[in-house]
Amino acid sequence: MKTIFALLLLSVSLIAETPDRGVVRIHAGMQEPLQPRGLGFIVEKDGFVLTTYDNLVEKTSERLFERLEVTSGTKSYAAEIIGVEPTINIGILKLETDETFTPVVCAVKRDITPGMALQAVSLENGVLKTLDGSVTALNTKLCYQHSLASTMFRAKITLPVTSLGGPVFHADSGEVAAIFTGYKPVPEAGHAEDTSETHLLPINLCFNIYESLKTKRSLKSPWTGFSVRPLNENEQHYFPTAKKHHGGVAIEDVWDNSPAQKLGLKAGDILVQFSYNRILSVADFQKWLYMYGVGQPVKLIILRNGTEYLMTDYVIEERPEWAKPQ
Template identity: 50%
Template sequence: MRKLQFIILLFCLWGRVCCAAEAVVPVIPTMVTVCARTGADVAEDSTVLRRSLGFIVEQEGFLLTTYESLTVPETGTLLPRIEVQLSSGAAQQAYRARVIGVEPTLNFAVLKIESDASFEVSTILGDRELLPGEPIFALTQADRPELHLVSGRLQSLNSKECYQQDLTATMLAAEIEIPSSGIGGPVFDGTGAVIGMYTGYHPPEDEDEHLDEEAELTHILPIFLAFNIYDSIKQRQSLASPWTGFSVRPLNAMEQQQFPIAQGKFTGGIALEYIWENSPAQAMGLKVDDILLRFAYYPIHSPADFQKWLYLYGVGRTVKLYILREGEILLQEYTIEERPAWAIPQ
């Protein structure tokens, strides 16, 4: 009897191991290799200066990759010819692509494959909540053209929604080692759903003082943040980072009690969390804890709203900012500026 129980126990343990093994074999999302060339035409002296990964997000051929992988290292200008290679089994197909828009601060870019074909789209994480400790995966291309899978686990979620001042806090942190050959590629869960993109971002050294010296964390751009401004960048075809000189946060419970105000015209807003010195916000006299009610014609109820409309209007457009301060509504007019090089978020 004991021998039978022992055999049954072994069977159960073996089943658990098999299930666990199956759980960590991920579905691979649709991948592309992006090649940025020096010459505008193949007939010219055209060499691949930059190479990265990317992933398709619309069947018409729109895809995401990193901005820096499309630029000349010394000058930061966009390289004249962009090509993408799609792999399907042993076969590879190359296409010309054009830059639709970029976000230099977040280091991501939107490309469009120049073809009327319909392309397989990567699955994007939906409403499922990410959990610290869950397994995650990424692909690298160290030995081209083969892709290599790397795995790890999600360590922590982002603590802020607005990256304007604190970029590190808006990133996912993970215990996963992704080499430079994985830059631009998606980071995904076991179902193949993309949760973020590896942009090669490294926080300033002092940001990492609290981390275990034996396991430096990898920072990943959350897909929700990229998609929050994706449509705005695509529609605006923006090639610059717009900014106002302030970052924002959701309202706390006490601030929410002030609404509705002005005969119900304003039902919420977001609070200013940080004001850059020598910035447009400082020049306008804005203050920390001011509440932004409306951006141009649009009510603002979340940091995502603010970032979406900031990019949709873009550099050079003049907008009206409706500000609540100590019960009084203030109106400020602002022509959106490009983020200067000195105002890089931490």
């Protein structure tokens, strides 16, 4: 991904139609009037906004928009891009003001269940609408390193491309359940996608890396060449180990020709430590991968077969184009 910033103007307009939901409109362009890009939503009272990477990048050059302006009614705010994650398609903006905003509440610890009622904010022909829907299928994995499709849940709801970056709420509580990134899986022979269903990125996955993106101000996708999963019941019996490790995450898939393969890592190995940081969950792994970020040296401590410890040094690489998850 190119990270040279384009000297373009990006404008975000706070949506007056739904002020209680913290939703924003995003516009961009070289000249006035600025063109609509999509939606986003305020997630912190001091003006941090979660949106999609696609809303912040010029498609043909793959350069991020540099200058930002935020308006609400007659007020205007300067803003900046804080961090982006191109692989899962999220971005963080910061409104440069001392004013306090009303953020959305994100349901980062609430489970998604089939049949759960949802409400999405849709932008159609310049008008905001609320669309009702429901969960039809759950995500099957927590780590998107190898498969992006498996980390999405599906919902019976249809959203236009103009709603990219918009929140999808739990209908009963008004908390954000997911973000609409416009993701569509690569077509497979013999499998037809249900066009009435939409793939949605769970909000908890976004917040596994949100603080790391914000702190690191990351603009690239780091990768290791492997995906991870929670320990199964048999693997949990390995802990605590003689070296006082109390858990870890199992390596699930290893990409061919990846850093992980070159390091000799195998499916079934257990990552217990990422440099000085103990790993107890998939969220821990994602957090520290982004907190260190591309170009940083780390030490991976691996438990193999429940008894053998392996230590390997790795300089985190940027995910190559050929290794984008499907």
